[in-house]
Amino acid sequence: MRGRRRRRRRRRRRRRRKIEEETKEEETKEEGEEEEKQKENEERKKEETHLLQQFGHIFVPTGLAALLLVVIHHIGEPSGASLASSARGSSSYRRVELRGLQAPPANVRHILPEN
Missing domain, CATH: 1.20.5 (Single alpha-helices involved in coiled-coils or other helix-helix interfaces)
Structure with missing residues (x-):
């Protein structure tokens, strides 16, 4: 044992x-x-x-900076529809209405590089 x-x-x-x-x-x-x-x-x-x-x-609040990035990213698009759809997905943009945005005039488009 x-x-x-x-x-x-x-x-x-x-x-x-x-x-x-x-x-x-x-x-x-x-x-x-x-x-x-x-x-x-x-x-x-x-x-x-x-x-x-x-x-x-030149400090910009983060939410506004992100919104500007989204707008600049989609600036070459013919309409604001894709911008609105991409902005609806994230929480910081849910409160912002982007449906009324239109494409910028032609003279603005050629200044900014297209993606």
Whole structure:
């Protein structure tokens, strides 16, 4: 009986140790990933503040800038229908009515590069 008990205890101890080691490894990996994410976020914030300091005078709110990008992207289209359909998909544009937009005059089209 003693031999069986010892073996069982050893097996249990080994299993527990393996499980503990695995959990420790996972925790250290998670901590490392969190630290990397924090470093990346800090670097991104530094870059953003640097850009804002340099170009703050021409800073445009993000939503308006995105809307302008969509308009510029679709400026070569013959009608505003595709613009309205693409704008309806994203949440930031749902409140904006774009159905009334028309194609820009011909003299504006040749100034901007077509996609």
